[in-house]
Amino acid sequence: MYEGAVQELIDELGRLPGVGPKSAQRIAFHILEADGEDMKRLVNSIVTVKERVKFCTICGNVAEQETCGICRDPRRDPTAICVVEESKDVIAVERTRSFRGKYHVLGGSINPIAGIGPDQLRIRELLSRLSDDEVQEIIIATDPNLExxxxxxxxxxxLKTIGIKVTRLASGLPVGGDLEYADEITLGRAFEGRRTVS
Amino acid sequence: MYEGAVQELIDELGRLPGVGPKSAQRIAFHILEADGEDMKRLVNSIVTVKERVKFCTICGNVAEQETCGICRDPRRDPTAICVVEESKDVIAVERTRSFRGKYHVLGGSINPIAGIGPDQLRIRELLSRLSDDEVQEIIIATDPNLExxxxxxxxxxxLKTIGIKVTRLASGLPVGGDLEYADEITLGRAFEGRRTVS
Structure with a gap:
């Protein structure tokens, strides 16, 4: 055990996701030895994020204003909404440059064990966005796992009861991967989703 | 890319040791969604460590006073000094409960490529601790790597020129390990250091 303040810092760092006891110790010593200005910048960016960053009142994405940059952008196609679990997923889809519509961030996925049901997700907010008949397609891009x-x-x-077109991202072999290393469920999905090429 | 403040936080977190871009993003979103009080505690512990924690003027270990708890402890044997690279190594040796002497933290190891020579380490401070003839053994416990x-x-x-007893931690097979997985240098050292058992 370290003397008071160092151990407290290690404990606090160890509560961050993906930071085990060894990394927490390593980061704590880095902080201890680092330049004071660098650490002021780190502390300020944590404080700023907590004070300034909110969630878009329309789609639930992170935003520094009432609404996020994508919801405010008039060039984005308002007829298609891509539904994702988290803000990070918005970034992942944006990087593909294959979608020019809008998003809806659910804030998680249904997980009965963790006590997360449909009511804990932003599903009511999604329904209210569909009331004006502008949206023509909902693309469901939740994670390809159980939840x-x-x-x-x-x-x-x-959404079927509303009569709106609903699509789901294709499952299949990851590009650049090896067929022999694909798990059987992924390979099975790749077979189901096979397409005529000639 | 995220909007301003979130991206800045991801960048700052990515500068911490062992935190890659993916972990930085994950931690940033954790901070964003976490309870405000929890984040206040994290920020406070960083600030406290930077303000309060210093290095022991005798041994160079982390300390909240002029000297560290071990240097102040009258029950520690003042005739033996264990020389380590970093404060984390003090903790590692302490956990073994097999050493009751004092420590000397060098603050790193000789690494010409990184521009670290003997003058950048706390070697002069070590020598000054040997001037009063109280110390009878120096145990060198630097890392078993090149530096x-x-x-x-x-x-x-x-230290040979001073005529003090100097020992080095034994190299050999890690306890609980498999002989077949030991690298050849470790296995070679284990042979060199073999002991008569009967």
Whole structure:
């Protein structure tokens, strides 16, 4: 055990996601030995984020104003909404440059074990965005895991009653991957989703 | 790219040791979504460490006073000094409970490529601790890597001229490890250091 303040810092750092006891210790000593100005910048950026950053009142994405940059952008296609779990997923989709519509961030996925049901997600907010008939397609881009699939199934069932076109991202082999290393579920999905090429 | 403040936080977090771009993003979103009080505690512990924690004027270990807890402790044997590279190494040795002497933290190891020579380490401070003839043994516990070995060799050569007993931690097979997975240098050292058991 270290003397008071150092151990407290190690404990606080160890609560961050993906930071184990060894990394926490390493980061704490880095902070201890680092230039004071660098650490002021780190502290300021934490404080600024907590004070300034909010969530977009329309789509739930991170935003520094009432609404996020994408919701405010008039060049984005308002007829398509891509539904994702988290803000990080918005960035992932944006990087592909293959979608020019808008987003809806659910804030997680259905996970009964963690006590997260549909009511804890921003599903009501999604429905209210569909009331003016402008939206023509909902693209469900939840994670391809158990919780993501459960959330997708729930959304598909609910949106079907409204009569809106709902699509889901394709599952299949990752580009650049090796077929022999693909797990059987992914490979099975790749077969199901096979396309005629000639 | 995220909007201003979030991206700035990701950048700052990415400068911490062992935090890659993905972890930085994950930690940033954790901070964004976390309870305000939890984040206040994190920020306070960083600020406290920077303000309060210093290095012991005797041994160079982290300390909240002029000297560290070990140097102040009258029950520690003042005749033996264990020389380590970093404060973290003090903790590692303390955990073994096999050493009851004092420490000397060099603040790194000799690394010509990084521009760290003997003058950048706390070697002069070590020598001044040997002037009153109280110390009878110096145990060199630098890391068993290239830089640590170079530092140990340098210290051994220097301390020999003073005529003090100098020892070095044993190299050999890690306990609980598999002989077949040991690298050849470690296995070679284990042979060199073999002991008569019957």
């Amino acid at each position: 993501g699939e459960a959330t997708a199934t729930y959304l598909v069932r609910m | 640590g070995e170079a530092t140990a060799t340098y210290l051994v050569r220097m």
